[in-house]
Amino acid sequence: MNTTLFFYLVHPLVALFASVGYAIVCNAPRKEIPYCGLTAFLCWLVYQLVLRHDGSSFLATLLATFTATGFARFLSYHRMLPTIVYHIPGILPLVPGAAVYRCITSAMESRVLETTANILTALKLAGAIGIGSVIILVLPQAWFSFFPRLKRNNS
Numbered sequence: 001m002n003t004t005l006f007f008y009l010v011h012p013l014v015a016l017f018a019s020v021g022y023a024i025v026c027n028a029p030r031k032e033i034p035y036c037g038l039t040a041f042l043c044w045l046v047y048q049l050v051l052r053h054d055g056s057s058f059l060a061t062l063l064a065t066f067t068a069t070g071f072a073r074f075l076s077y078h079r080m081l082p083t084i085v086y087h088i089p090g091i092l093p094l095v096p097g098a099a100v101y102r103c104i105t106s107a108m109e110s111r112v113l114e115t116t117a118n119i120l121t122a123l124k125l126a127g128a129i130g131i132g133s134v135i136i137l138v139l140p141q142a143w144f145s146f147f148p149r150l151k152r153n154n155s
Contacts (some may be wrong), residue, residue, distance in 0.1 A: 013041070029085065042090075043068035057125060065131075068089070094129055102114075106118055
């Protein structure tokens with residue numbers, strides 16, 4: 001299989017399905033579940049694009065968080081629901097679970113230097129998610145109203 005197709009289509013699709021599963025478990029409104037998945041898809045696509053061209057996981061996480069949070073704000077305005085409905089499932093693929101796992105594993109095996117490095121990596125990635133979310137969330141809502149608000153059918 002072509003690696004470009006794998007990283008730019010298969011990975012984001014897996015992120016989409018994982019986010020949809022998370023949105024279902026967290027009882028997101030049924031009509032909003034596809035949008036939650038789309039947010040995660042775009043987020044992971046940006047992450048893969050930046051990671052493959054730049055190589056920095058911090059920058060990739062930061063820009064992917066910008067994308068997910070911005071798209072969540074856009075959907076929030078147009079779908080007339082809180083941003084968090086789209087934001088949390090959208091950034092779910094960015095959570096540094098592998099770094100935390102490596103940190104715990106190295107701590108259990110008494111490898112102090114490796115544990116410290118893994119803690120710093122996990123904190124750096126979590127900080128990128130936090131910084132990216134806050135920067136976009138403090139922007140005025142009017143910046144996300146590019147198009148006229150769509151009527152949402154409540155039936």
